[in-house]
Amino acid sequence: MKVFTKILTLQLFLFCVIFVANAQPNRRSITSPEILPDNRVTINLLAPEANNVKLLGGWMANLFAGEEMTKRSDGVWTYTTTEPLKEDLYRYSFLVDGVKTLDPNNIKQLRDDSNYFSYFILPGEISNNYKMNDVPHGTVSNIWYDSPVLEMKHRRMYVYTPPGYEKSTKSYPVLYLLHGVFSDEEGWIQIGRAVNILDNLIAQGKAEPMIMVITNGNYFQHASPNDVTPPNVNIMEGIYKYAGKFEESLVKDVVPFVDSNFRTLANSENRAIAGFSMGGGQATYTALTYPDQFAWVGSFSGAFVVWPNVRPAPDVNDIDLDALENKVFPNLDASINSKIKLLYLTIGTKDPLLDPQHKVRNWFREKGIQFEDIETEGYAHVWGYWRMNLVDFTSKIFK
Incomplete structure (x- = not known):
C-alpha cells in the first residue's frame, strides 16, 4: 500500500509539473513576429518580471522613440501594428525597463553602424528580392x-x-x-x-x-x-x-x-x-x-x-x-x-x-x-x- 501511495504521489507531482509548464509560456512556445493575414504584424516578448517594455519598430515615425507594449497575464508583452504594413524589410528591437534588447524568438538579426536589430521581411514583389x-x-x-x-x-x-x-x-x-x-x-x-x-x-x-x-x-x-x-x-x-x-x-x-x-x-x-x-x-x-x-x-x-x-x-x-x-x-x-x-x-x-x-x-x-x-x-x-x-x-x- 505504501509503494502504491508513493507511485500515486509521484504521478501527481509529475502531472502538476507538466500542467504548470504547459500553462506558462516559455521562450520556445512564443511565435514572434507573427504576420497576420491582413499584413498587420504581432510581436511578442516573454518578460514576466519587466515593469515597462517598448517596441522600437522601423515602421514607426520615430524608430528610436518606440511605442508601449501590452503585458498579458502570462507575462508575455505583445504589440500589434494598428495598420497593415506594406511590403518591405522591417527592423525592430525592445526597450525593457530602459535596456535595449533583441527578440530571442527571432533568429534573424542585422547590424547598422553601432545598432543591432531583429528583422522580418513582409513579402511582396519588390521585397522578395531582399530574400536569399x-x-x-x-x-x-x-x-x-x-x-x-x-x-x-x-x-x-x-x-x-x-x-x-x-x-x-x-x-x-x-x-x-x-x-x-x-x-x-x-x-x-x-x-x-x-x-x-x-x-x-x-x-x-x-x-x-x-x-x-x-x-x-x-x-x-x-x-x-x-x-x-x-x-x-x-x-x-x-x-x-x-x-x-x-x-x-x-x-x-x-x-x-x-x-x-x-x-x-x-x-x-x-x-x-x-x-x-x-x-x-x-x-x-x-x-x-x-x-x-x-x-x-x-x-x-x-x-x-x-x-x-x-x-x-x-x-x-x-x-x-x-x-x-x-x-x-x-x-x-x-x-x-x-x-x-x-x-x-x-x-x-x-x-x-x-x-x-x-x-x-x-x-x-x-x-x-x-x-x-x-x-x-x-x-x-x-x-x-x-x-x-x-x-x-x-x-x-x-x-
Missing part, C-alpha cells in the same frame, strides 16, 4: 587594399562577383556602391540586402551580371567599427573638412585596384557609381568631377551638402548656390550629357534633405544637365526607400 531565394548566388570577397590618397594601409572593401564568375573568362561591368554617414561597408550587405538584390535580379533577367564593389566611405576608417576600432573623431566636422578626399581615393586607389585584380570592363560605359545619403553625394560629386570614369550615376536621397565648399556651415543642411557655381563645379555644363548615360536622382517627400536637393536639381536644369528625377510621396530618409532605389537603378544600368 533559391537562385544562383554570387560570391562576396573580403578584400583589403592600400589608399595612398587617404594615407592609409589596409582599407577594406567587399567585392561581389556574379554567379559563374569563377568558372568563366568573361569580363564584367562594375557598380561602385556607397553608404551613408553613420554606416560602413557592411551596411549595404546587411540591411541594404544588395547581394540578395543582385542575385535575384540577375536570375530574373532584370539586371545585367555585374561586379559590385562596396568600400568604406568614411575617410577616417579602415573598416567597419565591428572589426577595426576607429579613432575618436567628430564625424560631421571631419566630413566637412575632408570633403572630396574619399572621392579622389575612389578614383585613384579603388578603381585601379579593382581593374587590376578582377576581370572588369575597364571603361566608363561599363562603370556605375551610386549611393544613399552621404554616399549619394559622394557618387554624384565623383562622377561630375571625374566625368571620364562613370557613365551611370545614382543618388538615393543624396546628401549634396557633403560636397566641398558648398555648405554654409558644418551643421547646416543647405546649399550655397554661388559656391556651387564658382567653386564646386565651375566648368560644369550640358557637355556632360555626352558622357553620362544616366544621372538618377531620387528622394522622398518627407526627407530632411529635400530643400537642398531641389536647389541642386534646379541648378542642373539651368545648366541643361539631363537627369532622371524621382520624388516619391511619403518616404523619409530611410533604408526602405534606398533598397527600392537599388532595385530600380540596377535594372537600368549597363543596358
Whole structure:
C-alpha cells in the first residue's frame, strides 16, 4: 500500500509539473513576429518580471522613440501594428525597463553602424528580392587594399562577383556602391540586402551580371567599427573638412585596384557609381568631377551638402548656390550629357534633405544637365526607400 501511495504521489507531482509548464509560456512556445493575414504584424516578448517594455519598430515615425507594449497575464508583452504594413524589410528591437534588447524568438538579426536589430521581411514583389531565394548566388570577397590618397594601409572593401564568375573568362561591368554617414561597408550587405538584390535580379533577367564593389566611405576608417576600432573623431566636422578626399581615393586607389585584380570592363560605359545619403553625394560629386570614369550615376536621397565648399556651415543642411557655381563645379555644363548615360536622382517627400536637393536639381536644369528625377510621396530618409532605389537603378544600368 505504501509503494502504491508513493507511485500515486509521484504521478501527481509529475502531472502538476507538466500542467504548470504547459500553462506558462516559455521562450520556445512564443511565435514572434507573427504576420497576420491582413499584413498587420504581432510581436511578442516573454518578460514576466519587466515593469515597462517598448517596441522600437522601423515602421514607426520615430524608430528610436518606440511605442508601449501590452503585458498579458502570462507575462508575455505583445504589440500589434494598428495598420497593415506594406511590403518591405522591417527592423525592430525592445526597450525593457530602459535596456535595449533583441527578440530571442527571432533568429534573424542585422547590424547598422553601432545598432543591432531583429528583422522580418513582409513579402511582396519588390521585397522578395531582399530574400536569399533559391537562385544562383554570387560570391562576396573580403578584400583589403592600400589608399595612398587617404594615407592609409589596409582599407577594406567587399567585392561581389556574379554567379559563374569563377568558372568563366568573361569580363564584367562594375557598380561602385556607397553608404551613408553613420554606416560602413557592411551596411549595404546587411540591411541594404544588395547581394540578395543582385542575385535575384540577375536570375530574373532584370539586371545585367555585374561586379559590385562596396568600400568604406568614411575617410577616417579602415573598416567597419565591428572589426577595426576607429579613432575618436567628430564625424560631421571631419566630413566637412575632408570633403572630396574619399572621392579622389575612389578614383585613384579603388578603381585601379579593382581593374587590376578582377576581370572588369575597364571603361566608363561599363562603370556605375551610386549611393544613399552621404554616399549619394559622394557618387554624384565623383562622377561630375571625374566625368571620364562613370557613365551611370545614382543618388538615393543624396546628401549634396557633403560636397566641398558648398555648405554654409558644418551643421547646416543647405546649399550655397554661388559656391556651387564658382567653386564646386565651375566648368560644369550640358557637355556632360555626352558622357553620362544616366544621372538618377531620387528622394522622398518627407526627407530632411529635400530643400537642398531641389536647389541642386534646379541648378542642373539651368545648366541643361539631363537627369532622371524621382520624388516619391511619403518616404523619409530611410533604408526602405534606398533598397527600392537599388532595385530600380540596377535594372537600368549597363543596358
